[in-house]
Amino acid sequence: MTRLDATRFVVQHCADAAIVASLGHPAYDLFAAGDRPRNFYTWGSMGLASSIGLGLALAQPNVPVVVLDGDGSLLMNLGSLATIGLLQPPNLIVVVMDNELYATTGGQPTPTASGADLAAAARAMRIERATTVRTADELRRAVDGSTGAGPRFVVAKVSESTPTVKPPLDYVGIKQRFMAAIGSPEC
Amino acid sequence: MTTDSSATSPRQPAWALGVCDGADAAGITDVVYVPDNPLSFVLGDFERRHRHIRLILATREEEAFGIAAGLYLGGRRPAVMLQSSGLGNSINALTTLVVPYKIPMLVVVSMRGDEGEWNAAQAPMGQAVRPILDALAIPHVTVSAGEAARQAVIDAAGVAFASGTPRAVLLPRRLTAS
Numbered sequence: 001m002t003r004l005d006a007t008r009f010v011v012q013h014c015a016d017a018a019i020v021a022s023l024g025h026p027a028y029d030l031f032a033a034g035d036r037p038r039n040f041y042t043w044g045s046m047g048l049a050s051s052i053g054l055g056l057a058l059a060q061p062n063v064p065v066v067v068l069d070g071d072g073s074l075l076m077n078l079g080s081l082a083t084i085g086l087l088q089p090p091n092l093i094v095v096v097m098d099n100e101l102y103a104t105t106g107g108q109p110t111p112t113a114s115g116a117d118l119a120a121a122a123r124a125m126r127i128e129r130a131t132t133v134r135t136a137d138e139l140r141r142a143v144d145g146s147t148g149a150g151p152r153f154v155v156a157k158v159s160e161s162t163p164t165v166k167p168p169l170d171y172v173g174i175k176q177r178f179m180a181a182i183g184s185p186e187c
Numbered sequence: 188m189t190t191d192s193s194a195t196s197p198r199q200p201a202w203a204l205g206v207c208d209g210a211d212a213a214g215i216t217d218v219v220y221v222p223d224n225p226l227s228f229v230l231g232d233f234e235r236r237h238r239h240i241r242l243i244l245a246t247r248e249e250e251a252f253g254i255a256a257g258l259y260l261g262g263r264r265p266a267v268m269l270q271s272s273g274l275g276n277s278i279n280a281l282t283t284l285v286v287p288y289k290i291p292m293l294v295v296v297s298m299r300g301d302e303g304e305w306n307a308a309q310a311p312m313g314q315a316v317r318p319i320l321d322a323l324a325i326p327h328v329t330v331s332a333g334e335a336a337r338q339a340v341i342d343a344a345g346v347a348f349a350s351g352t353p354r355a356v357l358l359p360r361r362l363t364a365s
Contacts, residue, residue, distance in 0.1 A: 020257075040260065044283020048253030051245075052284075055257020055265070058217075058243070063261075079246030083254070086244065171287040172351075175260065184262030 001136055002161035003097045008033040009136055010066060010095055013143050017064040017093075018056060018182050022049035022073040024104030026097055028163035030068055037181030041167040041174055047076030050094050054084055057092040057151075063182055064091050066143075071098040071112045071155075078121060084151050085126030092151040093143060094122075098132075099160045107160070122153040132157065201333030202362050203228035206295060207237050209340025214348075215293060216263045217241045219251040223270035223297045225363035230268075248273030252280035256290045264348060266293035271300065271316045271357075272309065281323055281353065289351035293344040294325075296357045303360040320355055327355035330362055 007029040021027040053067035100113035122130035130153040245251035255265040300313015347354040
């Protein structure tokens with residue numbers, strides 16, 4: 001399963017969800033998989049995708065929120081797992097596209113290439129619904145089903161796929177379109 | 188919620204009551220924070236008198252700015268409260284998320300390293316806080332007296348949410364350690 005395959009799969013199965021993508025390849029693949037107003041593409045703030053998704057999930061408890069993170073990105077902000085485990089937002093799913101590489105910066109291996117287990121880290125921080133998946137079928141089982149029993153954390157082991165498109169660099173436009181789509185007032 | 192600042196005691200300093208009253212009056216809905224000694228008065232007052240404002244603990248300041256950004260995207264009016272040392276942990280979140288996406292928030296900074304500091308290791312960052320905020324074009328005010336805190340917070344939050352920018356209110360040690 002390539003990261004683009006997995007991203008397409010998540011977009012199709014989480015049609016109602018607000019999706020927050022980490023910078024670089026996860027955001028490029030989300031754009032390629034299907035640009036939609038409920039996509040929030042980050043262009044920086046490496047590591048913060050799960051934090052943005054957490055704030056969004058707390059603000060909009062009736063909106064399913066999916067975060068498309070990277071293994072290198074999440075490793076920059078492992079404390080986020082403790083905060084998600086503390087607050088237990090039931091409408092949050094964090095999907096880590098784990099290619100075991102810093103692919104956006106040239107393919108250097110991350111610690112997950114040497115066995116660092118992000119799902120175990122999530123469980124240790126009280127995110128009990130934490131799994132590692134390797135196939136589309138396992139990914140479907142991980143993201144399907146009802147919310148309401150705490151946050152979910154899915155490590156999708158993926159192979160690298162070279163992105164060919166990028167979302168627009170219109171930061172404010174991305175924000176305004178996203179907020180309008182989920183019904184947030186600009187306050 | 189109403190306030191009675193005449194009830195101020197050493198446990199309830201006027202500046203802390205003012206920060207909380209100002210945040211409430213400005214419509215702040217959520218406070219994302221990393222703990223700090225002076226801020227404990229603020230957090231305690233939120234819990235006592237402003238329970239409708241949600242307190243969210245972050246493990247690190249940069250994370251707090253990410254959570255606050257998500258709260259804003261979801262339609263809330265967030266504040267981030269942190270010690271000045273933690274501003275150093277937050278610069279990438281400010282420069283690549285909060286500023287370019289024009290995400291407004293109130294930022295309340297408990298100062299270390301300014302006048303009255305006993306720990307020299309805090310001084311370099313403390314002295315750099317204002318130049319850093321200036322370099323990022325993030326407006327800031329310094330509260331010089333307890334009775335000025337409420338209005339400073341109201342003004343900063345009001346302009347922040349009207350203009351799509353973060354605004355900072357700095358609480359100097361001379362105020363918070365007195």
